[in-house]
Amino acid sequence: MMALFLKNCGRYLFSRALLSEYALSRECIVPCQRYVTDGSSQNLKLLDDHLVMSSPDLTSMKFHYFWLRDHCRCPSCYNKSTHQRNVNTFGVPFTIQPKECRLSGEELQVVWPDGHASKYSVKWLSLQSFDSYSNRVSAPTRILWKGMPDSVAHVPVKSFLETDEGLFKLMKSLTALGVGIVEGVDATVEATAKVISRVAPAQKTLFGEVWEVKPDGEYHEDTAYSTQALAAHNDNTYFSEAAGLQVFHVLSHKGSGGKTLLVDGFRAAQKVKDEDINSFQTLIETCIQSEYLEKGQHHCVTSPVLHLHPITGKFRQIRYNLYDRAAMSTVPFARVMEWYQAMGQLSKAVTDPSGEWWLQLRPDQVLFVDNWRVLHGRSAYTGARWVAGGYISRTDYTSRARVAGALPHDD
Ligand SMILES: C[N+](C)(C)CCCC[C@H](N)C(=O)O
Ligand SMILES: O=C(O)CCC(=O)C(=O)O
Ligand SMILES: [Fe+2]
Numbered sequence: 001m002m003a004l005f006l007k008n009c010g011r012y013l014f015s016r017a018l019l020s021e022y023a024l025s026r027e028c029i030v031p032c033q034r035y036v037t038d039g040s041s042q043n044l045k046l047l048d049d050h051l052v053m054s055s056p057d058l059t060s061m062k063f064h065y066f067w068l069r070d071h072c073r074c075p076s077c078y079n080k081s082t083h084q085r086n087v088n089t090f091g092v093p094f095t096i097q098p099k100e101c102r103l104s105g106e107e108l109q110v111v112w113p114d115g116h117a118s119k120y121s122v123k124w125l126s127l128q129s130f131d132s133y134s135n136r137v138s139a140p141t142r143i144l145w146k147g148m149p150d151s152v153a154h155v156p157v158k159s160f161l162e163t164d165e166g167l168f169k170l171m172k173s174l175t176a177l178g179v180g181i182v183e184g185v186d187a188t189v190e191a192t193a194k195v196i197s198r199v200a201p202a203q204k205t206l207f208g209e210v211w212e213v214k215p216d217g218e219y220h221e222d223t224a225y226s227t228q229a230l231a232a233h234n235d236n237t238y239f240s241e242a243a244g245l246q247v248f249h250v251l252s253h254k255g256s257g258g259k260t261l262l263v264d265g266f267r268a269a270q271k272v273k274d275e276d277i278n279s280f281q282t283l284i285e286t287c288i289q290s291e292y293l294e295k296g297q298h299h300c301v302t303s304p305v306l307h308l309h310p311i312t313g314k315f316r317q318i319r320y321n322l323y324d325r326a327a328m329s330t331v332p333f334a335r336v337m338e339w340y341q342a343m344g345q346l347s348k349a350v351t352d353p354s355g356e357w358w359l360q361l362r363p364d365q366v367l368f369v370d371n372w373r374v375l376h377g378r379s380a381y382t383g384a385r386w387v388a389g390g391y392i393s394r395t396d397y398t399s400r401a402r403v404a405g406a407l408p409h410d411d
Contacts, residue, residue, distance in 0.1 A: 043055060044101065044102070044103050044108075046098075046101060048097075049064055049065060049066070049095070049097075050062050050063060050064040050065060050067075051063060051065070051068075051101065053103075053108070053122065053125070059131065061125060061126060061129045061131075062129075063125065063129075065096050065097050065098060066092060066094055066096055068098075068110060068118065068120070069087070069092050069096055069112060069118070070085075070087060070089050070092070071120070071128070072087060072116070072118040073118070073119070073120070074116075074117070074118060074119075077118075096112065096113070097113075098110045098111060098112060098113075099111045099112060099113050099115075103122075106121060106122045106123065107119055107120065107121055107122065108120045108121075108122060108125065133311075134311060134312065136408065136409045137309065137311060137312050137314075137409045137410060138312045138314070139408070139409070141175050141176060141407065141408070142175070142176055142177075142178075142266065143176050143177055144264055144266055144267040144270060145177060145264045145267060145357075146264070146267060146354055146355045147354060147355065147356065147357055148357045148359075149177050149179065149264075149357070151173070151176070151177065152173055152177055152179050152180060152181060153169045153170050153172065153173035153180045153181065154181045154183050155169045155170050155180070155181070155182050155183065156182075156183055156184050157182050157183060157184040157185045157191075157195065157366075158184070160182045160195070160198060161194065161195070161198055164404070167198065167199075167404050168404050168405060168406060170182060170199075170368065171199075171400065171401045171404040171405075171406035171407070172404075172406040174245070174368055174370055174397075174401065174406070175401050175406045175407045175411075177264075177374075178264065178265075178266075178369065178370035178373040178374035179262060179367070179368065179369055179370070179374055180367075180368045181365050181366065181367055181368070182195050182365070182366040182368070183364055183365050183366075184364050185249065185364050185365070185366050186364075187249075187251045187252060187363035187364065188251065189210060189212060189251070189388045192210060192247070192249040192251075192366060192388040192389065192390070193210045193390075195247075195249075195366045196210060196247050196366075196390045196392065199245070199368070199392055199396075199397065199400050200392045200393070200396035200397060200399075200400050201392075201396065202247075202390035202391065202392065203243055203390070203391040203392055203393045203396070205236075205239075205243070205391060206220070206292075206294075206297050206299075207220060207391075209390060210388060210389070210390045211388070211389060211390060212386065212387065212388050213225055213385075213386075213387045214384070214385070214386040214387070215384050215385075215386075217386075220294060221293070221294040221295075222292075222294075223323060227380060227381050227382065227385075228380055229257075229377070229378065229379050229380040230323075230377045230378050231261075231322070231351070231377050232261055232262075232263040232320070232350055232351070232356075232375035232376065232377040233320060233321040233322065233323060233324075233375055233376070233377060234265065234318060234319055234320050234321050234371055234372075234375055234376075235321070235371055235376075235391070236371065236391070237290035237301070237303075237319045237320075237321040237324050237325075238290040238291050238292040238299040238300060238301055238324055239292075239299055239301065240301055241393070241394060242317070242319060242371055242372065242394075243371050243391030243392060243393060243394070244370070244371060244372060244391075244392055244393055244394030244395070244396070244397035244398065245368055245369065245370060245371060245391065245392040245397045246368075246369045246371045246376065246389065246390075246391055246392075247366060247367065247368055247369075247389045247390045247391070247392070248260065248361065248366070248367045248369070248376070248387060248389045249361075249363075249365070249366045249367070249387065249388045249389055250361040250362075250363060250365075250385065250386070250387050251363055251386040251387065251388055252363055252384070252385070252386045253381070253383065253384070253385040253386070254383045254384050254385075255381055255382040255383015255384060255385060256381065256382050256383065257379045257380050257381035257382060258378055258379060258380075258381030258385050259358050259359065259360050259378060259379045260358070260359050260360070260361050260367065260376065260377075260378055261356055261357070261358055261375075261376060261377035261378060261379070262356075262357045262359070262369065262374055262375070262376055263350055263355055263356055263357070263374065263375040263376075263377075264355065264373070264374055265318035265320055265350070265373050265374060265375045266315045266318065266373050267349075267355060268318075268346060268349035268350045268352075268355065268375075269283075269306055269315055269318055269346065269349075270315075271349040272342075272345045272346050272349055275345075276342075276345050278342075279341065279342035279345040279346070280306070280342070282335075282338055282339055282341075282342035283304060283305045283306045283339075283342050283343065283346060284304055284306045284307070284308060285304060286304055286305075286331055286335065286338075286339045286342070287302045287303055287304055287330050287331075288302070288303070288304070288305065288325060288326075288328060288330055288331065288339070289301065289302045289325070289326035289327075289328070289329070289330050290303070290319070290321060290324045290325055290326060291324065291325075291326040292324060300326060302330055303319060304319075305318065305319055305320055305343065305346065306318055306319075306346075307319075309411075315373070316372070316411070317372040317373075318372065318373060318375070320346065320350065320375055322347070350375060358379075370397075371391070372394065398410075398411055
């Protein structure tokens, strides 16, 4: 039974709390079973602190009575227009049991001891089970890539600005590959701003909202404002939350170099995971500090380089920026070299030339990059180069992607 439980919950939930909770579950102790059927396809089994619904075509679902009371969707417990709960959850005794409970058609109807009545559609319940959640969040949405990915969207600006399909194409490219391009855009800051705001408002940071890097433009104490080459990196590793998307538009360049480099950070992390699981673990566990310092600014964040989704274990974020690391004092002496070695493995995967996509951005192309996944860089350049761009916060990006239908679950 325990083995079955572990299997159903997936391998990321070996928490001691859960195991002991299960050991205490009354299901094993009190076989108080009442079967209620009304001829519907579901079978209802009422146990001490939860019920089990099963049908021949559906794996059984379990819900605690307390959970059911907390999820009452009647107008006094739940505000359907604001999508917010109103129920006084902790005014309910944890030991609550239904006074009556029946299945009527595809609806579960419960009357509680105080007479309060709740109804739940079986379909809705089936979408709320842990199994259903895990299946949804585990569903593959990403394609890892090396070199130039085949299917990056190049969306014409008119279609992008004016049609749902145009927006969907870009968002889908971003959720699948972490990169997407809008083409045919005027080489002006205003046109860039319009393209950015079709996704979400540009995020205001110390660099501005829609920023520009150009000779004699606004200057910040950062190598991005120099002409030197920049190896692949993520931006904002020193912010408590790095921007979700970064947008680049090379408006003009009279000179040489200045090519853009893109690398799939999740592909690099996957390589380390496949070939050296200990290094991978070190990069998930070890916290290092990143910082940004200039007059009036001191951003400083301590965080691991790799983050996984807490339930599925899928990649959530890579924070790879060798330049913006602070002096390393967060790692105990005995583990310093272990971290360097692990980071060295990741660095090898990141800089493997077969994984690099070098492109020369044209002045009509606006490039969107998922800054939690894809690393960017550039070659050194000469001459006058004018780049406009912006950040979009993670929550605004993922919200837009879900509304557009390109991201079905949390991420
Ligand atoms: C993009 N923009 C030019 C505004 C700023 C660049 C900031 C660069 C910083 N080293 C980082 O990696 O976050
Ligand atoms: O100049 C470029 O193309 C990119 C520089 C960069 O890394 C940045 O602005 O974040
Ligand atoms: Fe950057």
